[in-house]
Amino acid sequence: xxxxxxxxxxxxxxxxxxxxxxxxxxxxxxxxxxxxxxxxxxxxxxxxxxxxxxxxxxxxxxxxxxxxxxxxxxxxxxxxxxxxxxxxxxxxxxxxxxxxxxxxxxxxxxxxxxxxxxxxxxxxxxxxxxxxxxxxxxxxxxxxxxxxxxxxxxxxxxxxxxxxxxxxxxxxxxxxxxxxxxxxxxxxxxxxx
Ligand SMILES: [Zn+2]
Numbered sequence: 001x002x003x004x005x006x007x008x009x010x011x012x013x014x015x016x017x018x019x020x021x022x023x024x025x026x027x028x029x030x031x032x033x034x035x036x037x038x039x040x041x042x043x044x045x046x047x048x049x050x051x052x053x054x055x056x057x058x059x060x061x062x063x064x065x066x067x068x069x070x071x072x073x074x075x076x077x078x079x080x081x082x083x084x085x086x087x088x089x090x091x092x093x094x095x096x097x098x099x100x101x102x103x104x105x106x107x108x109x110x111x112x113x114x115x116x117x118x119x120x121x122x123x124x125x126x127x128x129x130x131x132x133x134x135x136x137x138x139x140x141x142x143x144x145x146x147x148x149x150x151x152x153x154x155x156x157x158x159x160x161x162x163x164x165x166x167x168x169x170x171x172x173x174x175x176x177x178x179x180x181x182x183x184x185x186x187x188x189x190x191x192x193x
Contacts, residue, residue, distance in 0.1 A: 028192070037092075050069055080133045
């Protein structure tokens with residue numbers, strides 16, 4: 001899947017968790033930083049390819065991306081597994097603890113969850129692509145859905161652009177409409193300014 005589909009899937013997953021779970025009270029800064037972390041989590045696994053958004057936007061990024069990609073075992077390897085998600089989880093936890101003194105009003109626990117929700121949504125979305133995902137590394141098998149390869153999505157091609165991406169937008173609109181009361185209650189009663 002492309003970066004923009006992953007970001008949309010990440011925010012969709014975050015929205016679903018926030019609105020389905022019992023509402024939590026949080027500061028506005030927690031909500032904003034959580035959305036940012038969620039979007040980064042949504043594309044983080046693709047740091048294993050030199051064409052990833054992060055590397056494209058950095059000077060000499062493609063070169064660094066190639067080295068990082070090789071170090072990660074190539075595209076769709078360790079960063080696309082539960083083991084990789086756990087490693088990211090630990091690193092992000094310590095990074096957030098390190099950053100907490102400069103953003104004391106931010107609940108880093110929520111930010112961490114938002115990042116992880118983005119990351120897991122990435123693995124789920126890649127699971128429906130032709131290549132599949134090595135969820136269970138170090139067991140070297142790629143899992144994919146549906147099992148028949150021809151029914152799965154090719155990254156960047158028309159099924160992704162014309163069905164998956166617009167489908168996620170429709171899902172978001174439906175979800176906001178069907179959980180409108182909860183959404184309003186969250187904004188009015190649970191966001192602390
Ligand atoms: Zn990926």
